[in-house]
Amino acid sequence: MGASSDLLAFFSRMKSQGAIIVEDLPKFDVESYIGNYQGRTRFDRLMLIGESSVPLCVDALKAAVVEAKNGRDVGRYRAAWEYIRVAAPNEPEAKRDDAWIESTETANKAETTRLEVELKGYRNNLIKESIRMGNEDIGTHLEEIGQLKEAAEAYGRMRHDVSSTKHILDCAQHLVSVALQRRDWVSVISNVNKISGLQVADSEKNLQPYVKAVLGIGQLGMGKYHEAAASFLQINSNGSLASFQGLATPNDIAIYGGLLALATMDRNDLQTKVLDSSTFRTFLEHEPHVRKAISLFINGRYSNCLSILDALQTDCLLDLYMQKHVETIFNRIRRKCIIQYFIPFSCVTLQSLDEAFGRGGNSIEDELASMIRDGALSARIDSKSKLLVAVSADPRAQMQAKALEVARKYEQEAKERLRRINVIASGLEVVRGKKQMDEHWFEGERASSIAG
Amino acid sequence: MEHLSSVLKSYPPASGSSTSIKQQDEQTRVYLSALAKLTSSSKKLILEQPEAVLKLIDPAKNSIGYLFVLNTLVNATELRIGRSSLLDAIIVILLSFDPIQVRYVGNLLLHLLEAVGTAKLFPPRVAVEVLAAAMLRLDPNGSMFTSTHLLLANYAYETDCVEPALKVLERDITTYPIVTQKEQRLYCDPELPLTSTISVQTGLTAPVKAATVLEYDFVRGLIYMSRREWTKARKALERVIAYPTKDKGVSKIMVDAHKKWLLVGLLSDGEVPSFPGYTSAAAKSAYNATASSYRDVAALFGTTNAVEFVGGIRSNASIWLEDGNKSLIQEVQVAYQKWQILNLRRIYREVSMHKIQEFTSSGETGEPLANPQQVVSLVQRMIENKTLKGEITVGPEGENFLTFQDEQEWSSEKDFAREIAQAHHNIDMLSQEYKASNERLSGHRDYVRHVIREQKRVDKDDSDAGGFDAQIEDEDLMNDIVHHG
Numbered sequence: 001m002g003a004s005s006d007l008l009a010f011f012s013r014m015k016s017q018g019a020i021i022v023e024d025l026p027k028f029d030v031e032s033y034i035g036n037y038q039g040r041t042r043f044d045r046l047m048l049i050g051e052s053s054v055p056l057c058v059d060a061l062k063a064a065v066v067e068a069k070n071g072r073d074v075g076r077y078r079a080a081w082e083y084i085r086v087a088a089p090n091e092p093e094a095k096r097d098d099a100w101i102e103s104t105e106t107a108n109k110a111e112t113t114r115l116e117v118e119l120k121g122y123r124n125n126l127i128k129e130s131i132r133m134g135n136e137d138i139g140t141h142l143e144e145i146g147q148l149k150e151a152a153e154a155y156g157r158m159r160h161d162v163s164s165t166k167h168i169l170d171c172a173q174h175l176v177s178v179a180l181q182r183r184d185w186v187s188v189i190s191n192v193n194k195i196s197g198l199q200v201a202d203s204e205k206n207l208q209p210y211v212k213a214v215l216g217i218g219q220l221g222m223g224k225y226h227e228a229a230a231s232f233l234q235i236n237s238n239g240s241l242a243s244f245q246g247l248a249t250p251n252d253i254a255i256y257g258g259l260l261a262l263a264t265m266d267r268n269d270l271q272t273k274v275l276d277s278s279t280f281r282t283f284l285e286h287e288p289h290v291r292k293a294i295s296l297f298i299n300g301r302y303s304n305c306l307s308i309l310d311a312l313q314t315d316c317l318l319d320l321y322m323q324k325h326v327e328t329i330f331n332r333i334r335r336k337c338i339i340q341y342f343i344p345f346s347c348v349t350l351q352s353l354d355e356a357f358g359r360g361g362n363s364i365e366d367e368l369a370s371m372i373r374d375g376a377l378s379a380r381i382d383s384k385s386k387l388l389v390a391v392s393a394d395p396r397a398q399m400q401a402k403a404l405e406v407a408r409k410y411e412q413e414a415k416e417r418l419r420r421i422n423v424i425a426s427g428l429e430v431v432r433g434k435k436q437m438d439e440h441w442f443e444g445e446r447a448s449s450i451a452g
Numbered sequence: 453m454e455h456l457s458s459v460l461k462s463y464p465p466a467s468g469s470s471t472s473i474k475q476q477d478e479q480t481r482v483y484l485s486a487l488a489k490l491t492s493s494s495k496k497l498i499l500e501q502p503e504a505v506l507k508l509i510d511p512a513k514n515s516i517g518y519l520f521v522l523n524t525l526v527n528a529t530e531l532r533i534g535r536s537s538l539l540d541a542i543i544v545i546l547l548s549f550d551p552i553q554v555r556y557v558g559n560l561l562l563h564l565l566e567a568v569g570t571a572k573l574f575p576p577r578v579a580v581e582v583l584a585a586a587m588l589r590l591d592p593n594g595s596m597f598t599s600t601h602l603l604l605a606n607y608a609y610e611t612d613c614v615e616p617a618l619k620v621l622e623r624d625i626t627t628y629p630i631v632t633q634k635e636q637r638l639y640c641d642p643e644l645p646l647t648s649t650i651s652v653q654t655g656l657t658a659p660v661k662a663a664t665v666l667e668y669d670f671v672r673g674l675i676y677m678s679r680r681e682w683t684k685a686r687k688a689l690e691r692v693i694a695y696p697t698k699d700k701g702v703s704k705i706m707v708d709a710h711k712k713w714l715l716v717g718l719l720s721d722g723e724v725p726s727f728p729g730y731t732s733a734a735a736k737s738a739y740n741a742t743a744s745s746y747r748d749v750a751a752l753f754g755t756t757n758a759v760e761f762v763g764g765i766r767s768n769a770s771i772w773l774e775d776g777n778k779s780l781i782q783e784v785q786v787a788y789q790k791w792q793i794l795n796l797r798r799i800y801r802e803v804s805m806h807k808i809q810e811f812t813s814s815g816e817t818g819e820p821l822a823n824p825q826q827v828v829s830l831v832q833r834m835i836e837n838k839t840l841k842g843e844i845t846v847g848p849e850g851e852n853f854l855t856f857q858d859e860q861e862w863s864s865e866k867d868f869a870r871e872i873a874q875a876h877h878n879i880d881m882l883s884q885e886y887k888a889s890n891e892r893l894s895g896h897r898d899y900v901r902h903v904i905r906e907q908k909r910v911d912k913d914d915s916d917a918g919g920f921d922a923q924i925e926d927e928d929l930m931n932d933i934v935h936h937g
Contacts (some may be wrong), residue, residue, distance in 0.1 A: 047462045067708060121573040128798075369799050369800075373799055383800060383803050383853070384845070384855075385802070389801055402871065404871055407872065410879065411875060416728070420696050422626060422889060423628055424888075426628040426891055427631065428661070429697055429701070430666070430696070431697070432696065432697075432700050432701035
């Protein structure tokens with residue numbers, strides 16, 4: 001009893017902070033899920049599950065505390081502890097480990113000072129390579145202890161002393177990593193573009209998946225779904241996937257790419273660019289559901305497609321990069337299905353639409369209304385006969401209306417321009433400044449110009 | 453009396469149609485000087501026997517003489533004429549004067565018009581009617597602005613007697629008096645363009661300033677608002693806000709007009725109006741700085757968020773009051789729900805009253821209407837006053853439905869052909885006006901100066917280039933001069 005009321009309090013607080021709460025049980029468990037990732041993203045993902053998923057909350061938070069204590073980032077430990085203190089006060093992890101905090105903080109401070117002194121030494125010696133490495137060390141250290149802004153600055157300073165393309169690459173990769181953690185999508189994209197612009201002969205192939213995945217995540221973060229889909233779809237599956245293990249798994253790529261493509265591409269593109277793509281197919285094999293949803297959409301079986309997606313939704317809502325966009329993306333897919341469904345008809349009963357797309361017995365009518373209002377669907381609802389009627393354009397009437405409108409507009413504009421010419425020719429423009437004074441001045445000037 | 457009579461009646465000479473323009477002009481000027489030379493005893497005679505003197509002259513044939521006599525009477529300190537006879541005489545001359553003759557005595561006519569428009573001689577309806585008729589007599593197209601326009605608009609608005617003024621107010625004005633108009637042709641030349649006949653020189657208009665023009669269109673806007681003709685009001689105000697400016701100038705009238713324009717735009721189109729393309733940047737920034745609360749409310753008008761809309765209106769109540777726009781805001785509040793209902797036609801072909809009640813809220817309270825009956829009566833009113841094209845039908849379960857009908861303005865091909873022909877005709881007329889303006893402006897000194905400067909520049913460029921052709925040209929020029937010299 002006590003545990004559940006603690007959870008309730010925790011989630012009501014999360015909700016007030018704007019977090020998305022997921023009550024359904026996802027298809028994975030925390031242990032196996034987080035095993036797929038490496039590096040700092042593990043903690044971020046655990047925390048996200050902790051603050052969003054009701055069934056997995058405690059497990060995830062406990063894992064987050066352990067994860068934080070494995071590293072040196074005191075801020076992260078504090079954040080995880082804050083959460084678990086509210087959500088599960090009876091767990092052993094809910095007790096604050098002050099000794100650890102203190103010792104880690106001291107060690108961190110000492111390390112920072114040491115690295116700074118070292119860097120100062122390099123600077124005095126004016127050895128470029130050493131300065132660059134010094135900056136890199138400081139950056140890595142700061143990133144590890146959670147001072148991301150300072151870390152980004154340190155990495156940024158590396159750029160002054162680069163001497164090979166490899167160095168530029170390192171620098172940009174560090175910056176991308178920090179920017180991803182800070183959710184600074186603009187900086188993610190600009191830095192990753194610096195990498196893709198490089199001419200690296202050998203490692204090019206290995207880097208391509210990393211570049212495209214990061215680019216895709218950045219574009220997804222900025223809500224540019226179409227571009228993001230294109231980026232994900234271009235990921236070369238032959239390259240080394242290890243290079244982005246700290247970022248996303250092949251399963252993630254399949255879901256991101258597949259769903260975004262479903263939301264933004266037309267039937268033809270879905271077939272040729274997604275299902276028939278030799279490179280993306282490897283990813284889709286990890287997630288057969290997504291693959292099935294796409295082929296169902298292509299075959300016009302929209303309700304089946306949507307029900308598969310519904311099952312996927314919970315998992316997506318617990319994904320670090322997808323969470324904020326799930327609602328929009330799923331809505332788009334749903335709308336697309338409805339529109340596609342309606343295309344061959346001039347008139348459909350609301351009942352059949354309800355059967356195909358109805359959610360929990362609610363009528364689809366209001367959803368259709370909002371779609372028409374947004375201009376997504378060109379149709380009218382006839383709520384007396386319970387029909388959705390396609391707007392049949394009468395091209396002749398349209399042409400006539402257009403012709404008249406153009407004529408009227410032309411006439412009006414011509415008149416107005418003539419009027420303005422004559423206003424100016426008569427010297428009647430409004431002039432700046434105090435009216436009375438200026439008018440005298442203005443008239444005086446006119447008089448003198450006439451005299452002259 | 454006889455001398456007076458012979459002088460007055462000496463015009464127009466009964467020589468028929470063969471007289472040239474030059475002769476006509478000469479005769480008119482002779483007559484004018486004869487009138488001016490009338491002795492004071494003759495003038496006294498006019499004052500003593502006004503009715504008899506007026507009877508001597510036919511106002512339609514000899515407008516100059518009639519105006520002269522009338523003017524003497526109106527200016528007199530003491531009147532020997534019955535008020536009704538004087539008023540009759542004024543009406544007669546204003547309705548029948550000769551538009552060419554009055555060019556010689558424009559100041560007399562203008563004086564009379566101003567008297568009618570300000571002196572409360574007539575009941576407002578008559579005064580407005582007579583003024584409008586006289587103005588159209590001077591300029592049948594009504595396309596030339598005069599000082600009398602503002603007089604008429606103001607008078608009609610203040611006396612709330614708008615109807616008879618509309619025939620002037622609805623004309624599109626395209627020409628304005630030119631202060632420095634120099635006309636070499638004779639006044640009685642029937643070919644003379646409007647800018648030469650209705651000018652400060654002929655006295656048919658007083659000098660006009662920018663503020664006069666702005667105020668005229670502003671008052672027109674107010675007049676249409678009082679008639680609830682929102683689209684016309686919006687267009688009138690649009691002229692004010694997009695008025696040509698110079699040196700980043702913005703007039704206060706323009707700023708005031710912009711506020712009203714925003715609200716009237718909501719009433720006429722149901723959405724925030726957009727600036728005409730030719731609005732000056734300085735004016736736009738001034739508007740944005742002065743009308744932020746209006747903009748906020750206007751932006752909320754198009755949304756379904758009635759609570760916020762009403763809140764925005766209530767929290768700025770003092771601003772509306774201060775700007776004198778309180779009643780306009782009330783109109784906007786009333787129109788809010790109507791436009792919400794109208795917008796449903798983009799979604800529904802038939803919609804139940806229940807849904808209307810659910811989807812739309814009153815702009816006065818921010819709440820949905822209390823029951824479907826109120827919705828029905830609101831929709832009924834909208835259909836009756838033609839804001840909404842549709843009908844109320846009853847569904848199978850006894851519920852009321854609103855069925856929207858097509859918006860098309862014409863029904864047959866014939867109607868369409870007529871509309872297009874009308875538009876074509878209008879544009880043809882316009883192109884004539886354009887030609888006239890072009891001709892007039894080609895002779896404008898600024899333009900001529902510009903052309904000369906351009907020519908000099910081109911000449912200079914040529915000589916700079918120093919090409920072979922240019923040299924040949926030079927030689928030819930020399931030859932020419934030598935030859936003629």
